[in-house]
Amino acid sequence: MLRLESTHTQALPDPTLHFYTRCGAKSLTRQDNVKSIIIVGGGIIGLATAWQLAKRGFSVRLFDRGQAGRQASWAAAGMLSQQIELRPGYETLMPLLRQSAAMWPGFAAQLEAESGRPVNYRTCGTLVPALNDDELRQLRHNYRYLQSLTPKLAIEWVDGEAMRSLCPLLARTVRGGLVSTHDHQVDNRLVVQALVVVLRKVDVELFEHTAVSELLLDGDCCRGIVAGGRRVLADHTIVAAGAWSRQLGGLPPESLPPVRPVKGQVLALEIPSVCQPLTHVITSTKTYLAPKGNRLIVGATVEEEGFDTSITSGGLMDLLFGAYQLMPGTREWRVAETWAGLRPGTYDNEPIFGASGIAGLTYATGHYRNGILLAPITACKVAEYVATGTLPTELANYTLARFSPPSPQPPQLTDAATSGAGKPGTLAKSIEGATQ
Numbered sequence: 296m297l298r299l300e301s302t303h304t305q306a307l308p309d310p311t312l313h314f315y316t317r318c319g320a321k322s323l324t325r326q327d328n329v330k331s332i333i334i335v336g337g338g339i340i341g342l343a344t345a346w347q348l349a350k351r352g353f354s355v356r357l358f359d360r361g362q363a364g365r366q367a368s369w370a371a372a373g374m375l376s377q378q379i380e381l382r383p384g385y386e387t388l389m390p391l392l393r394q395s396a397a398m399w400p401g402f403a404a405q406l407e408a409e410s411g412r413p414v415n416y417r418t419c420g421t422l423v424p425a426l427n428d429d430e431l432r433q434l435r436h437n438y439r440y441l442q443s444l445t446p447k448l449a450i451e452w453v454d455g456e457a458m459r460s461l462c463p464l465l466a467r468t469v470r471g472g473l474v475s476t477h478d479h480q481v482d483n484r485l486v487v488q489a490l491v492v493v494l495r496k497v498d499v500e501l502f503e504h505t506a507v508s509e510l511l512l513d514g515d516c517c518r519g520i521v522a523g524g525r526r527v528l529a530d531h532t533i534v535a536a537g538a539w540s541r542q543l544g545g546l547p548p549e550s551l552p553p554v555r556p557v558k559g560q561v562l563a564l565e566i567p568s569v570c571q572p573l574t575h576v577i578t579s580t581k582t583y584l585a586p587k588g589n590r591l592i593v594g595a596t597v598e599e600e601g602f603d604t605s606i607t608s609g610g611l612m613d614l615l616f617g618a619y620q621l622m623p624g625t626r627e628w629r630v631a632e633t634w635a636g637l638r639p640g641t642y643d644n645e646p647i648f649g650a651s652g653i654a655g656l657t658y659a660t661g662h663y664r665n666g667i668l669l670a671p672i673t674a675c676k677v678a679e680y681v682a683t684g685t686l687p688t689e690l691a692n693y694t695l696a697r698f699s700p701p702s703p704q705p706p707q708l709t710d711a712a713t714s715g716a717g718k719p720g721t722l723a724k725s726i727e728g729a730t731q
């Protein structure tokens with residue numbers, strides 16, 4: 296049997312059932328034939344799912360090839376944008392986004408209580424200012440679209456003066472815009488750190504710096520993995536390897552999830568102590584600004600560059616210019632950090648949950664731009680699926696089966712693809728903002 300050094304060795308305390316209740320689970324029963332679980336990938340999705348499974352009494356081992364929580368889940372801006380980023384064509388995802396957003400207060404409270412760590416869940420809302428006539432027209436059009444959706448969204452139109460009263464550092468050129476009171480935020484870095492702490496308390500074995508090279512298949516059944524060159528067996532395996540979910544060996548092509556990496560460059564500015572505290576997330580057509588304590592996160596490019604995560608002058612220039620247009624004062628602020636992360640995007644940029652076509656193998660991947668927002672519902676419902684063997688209705692539209700007949704390769708960037716990044720079926724390089 297495999298022996299690996301687990302990062303965590305603490306004993307199992309009594310699990311609290313509080314978050315279960317919020318998830319709507321009726322009981323803590325589990326499939327008798329599923330007892331041990333392997334999770335491949337320790338981003339927010341793998342960590343949160345491990346937490347929920349352990350609380351259901353499963354024996355969980357989680358493998359990450361690096362430090363847990365340090366890929367996309369670390370690179371993200373922590374925006375929980377359930378409303379403001381909705382666009383025509385994306386309505387199908389709306390119920391899932393809204394349900395997960397509704398779970399965030401309970402998820403954050405439970406995580407803070409069990410880990411003893413803050414995650415800085417903030418309910419100040421999001422502002423979408425228009426800086427010129429073009430943006431004003433575009434935003435009004437978008438407002439009418441958002442107003443047409445049911446159930447009704449908590450979004451209102453305000454003039455420039457009202458917008459600046461909410462955030463005095465905004466440019467004087469702001470003409471008006473949207474205030475979305477239900478688009479909240481969290482500090483995603485604190486969340487993954489708290490999840491790592493909480494996994495100790497529920498006796499999850501976390502193997503960091505241990506790459507999973509292959510899934511072990513026995514006919515049509517997954518029996519476990521090969522990690523660090525050794526076989527590890529389990530009753531059930533969950534792939535939550537983010538942008539790398541398609542890279543695991545051992546699977547037939549038709550069972551590989553069509554996940555591709557979508558690069559995002561981000562930077563953080565130091566908010567000078569003389570400035571009033573920033574509270575709201577601010578998004579525009581070009582960029583978004585997300586305050587995290589004394590740092591302002593400025594994001595993010597959307598680039599089809601494969602697994603490249605280099606920082607480019609063009610990327611930084613676009614981000615800095617976008618920030619300057621929204622808040623001219625940022626020109627004087629210090630750059631605290633720059634980084635890039637890889638979003639796990641699918642063909643339709645919606646996530647993949649549940650059956651893989653291989654017994655004993657489940658997917659929880661492809662969360663693209665919404666993985667932080669979707670973490671609570673993913674963790675809760677994927678755990679429910681493993682426990683009961685029945686895919687919860689909330690996840691039913693997001694199985695791998697929707698991509699059949701499968702394509703052998705994820706989409707590639709072509710020279711012709713120069714616009715419409717992030718929209719279904721289109722690939723491009725751009726800056727992500729509220730109105731894309």
Ligand SMILES: Cc1cc2nc3c(=O)[nH]c(=O)nc-3n(C[C@H](O)[C@H](O)[C@H](O)COP(=O)(O)OP(=O)(O)OC[C@H]3O[C@@H](n4cnc5c(N)ncnc54)[C@H](O)[C@@H]3O)c2cc1C
Pocket residue numbers: 335336337338339340341358359360361362363364365366367368369370371372373374375376505506507508535536537538539540543558559560561594595635636637638639659660661662663664665666667668669
């Ligand atoms: C710039 C940027 C900004 C974003 N902003 C937001 C936002 O504001 N709000 C939001 O909701 N979402 C946002 N996202 C999206 C969000 O970050 C992702 O959807 C989410 O983090 C995906 O989580 P994950 O756990 O699937 O992937 P990851 O966090 O990437 O974790 C995957 C893990 O799997 C591990 N792994 C991979 N292959 C293997 C292997 N073979 N063996 C073992 N381990 C392996 C990796 O090391 C990694 O730790 C943003 C993303 C980026 C890049």
